[in-house]
Amino acid sequence: MNSFIPEEKENPIVTLKAQAEKFGFSRLRADKNNESANTGEQMYKDFQRMDFVINGKSISGDLTAKLCKEYNSLLPKSEDENYRPFAKEVFKEMFKYAEAKVPSDSILEELVTNCNQAGYEAGVFIESQLALGQHSFLVLSPKRVMNIDYIDQNNVSIRSDMKLPIFFQRSDGKAGDKVCDLSSSIEFTLESQDGKEGVIYKDGKLSLTVPKRLKDYNIGDKNLFDVIKECFQKFCERLGFFKIKIEHGLDKPPKVNSHLENMEPPIHSNEHGNTPGN
Structure with a gap:
């Protein structure tokens, strides 16, 4: 990477990926x-x-x-x-x-x-809400795109893409400045069972793209990047995805809050009795 490129024109990202031939699809389905x-x-x-x-x-x-x-x-x-x-x-x-x-x-x-x-839209959103809410961040109004591809009468592939806007949580429980966007994608194939009721879920893939600069924002003895990574790993384990691959790259101009590194961690959510909103 050219060290003469101004930092504001760079946006190093880290993409966490996991996959499994068979997985615990119940975590993806509606209750x-x-x-x-x-x-x-x-x-x-x-x-x-x-x-x-x-x-x-x-x-x-x-x-x-x-x-x-x-x-x-x-x-x-x-x-x-x-x-x-x-x-x-x-x-x-x-x-x-x-x-x-x-x-x-x-x-x-x-x-x-x-x-x-x-159903499919809920898993990553809820998991990220719960994990980040413990550190006084809010995940609000994600942008969703549901991709469905017909393979044959008994098979379709699904890919749910979601952009998750992350905000600081103010002491009054409302959203403060935006921190960044996380991009998630979950893919799998639905297969019907030759006329039998129900379907089989297979060939699952899960990815989460995170701005690398979040490593510079400390929360106690951890940093925000590691908190998000742990959330991803736990969700993968619940789905039965155990092999996690990490890729590094560059994204478009950064969308991370430019004041992130200079700000103190906000008041913890349990100090004012609020939980993340939808």
């Missing part, structure tokens, strides 16, 4: 007792909250709104009824729009339950 996910209501709400890309083709918000309106007649008449028929039809139309075939019914059922903020 079995999550009524909103089980009835399809969560998917109904998230169709227009999330960005979808199917077989490389972006599904616009306008198209999603149009599809939701088109199948409005399938919506339940009360909050206690079933949203699943509606959600399945919207997914089918999204695949058709992307000029992809529609996968098996068991895969569609799995997508309706888990391809939302209660």
